[in-house]
Amino acid sequence: MLQLILWLILAAIHAIPALAFFRPGTITTLYGVAADNPLFLLMHHRAALFLAVFAACLWAAFVPEGRRLAVIVVGISMLSFLMLYWQAGSPAPLKRIALVDLAGLPVLAGVAWFAFRP
Template structure:
């Protein structure tokens, strides 16, 4: 019963960045990017990838067979950002994102343990 809740927590973490795929103005509020910035399109594509992570979390909440793959997808997304953020000197403008990902690591660890414990 706990596993679906943990997956939904992970989905919630990825919901806001995924929303930017459908609502590009979110990129301005989340990251301060203006539509005329060349990186805007790249960040909107990144939002599409977050949508995939979000869907993987929702799927894993209800379909046990997909949980191992979802752990890998979500883990790569969260941990790679944290490593890159740290290697870049922990830039202050991205600190809130890093803190949210850090807060999600216990949920990720929980679902990973449950998915791979056999």
């Protein structure tokens, strides 16, 4: 039951960025990128990738065989953003996103422990 809850927390963390795939206006709200900016297309694609991360979390919540791969996918997503964020000097407009990912790391560690324990 704990694993289910942890995976659903990780899914929730990725739900809003994934929602931007279906509601592109969310991209402007979350990231400040206007629809007429050429980067908007890239951010819309990024939302599709978050949809994949969200789906991986839901899959792992209910299919134990998928948990190891989901840990890797979610870990790459969260850890790479945090690393890039800090390398970029911790830009203030992205602080909220970094804090959410940082708060999710203990949850990720928990599901990783369950997925990879002997």
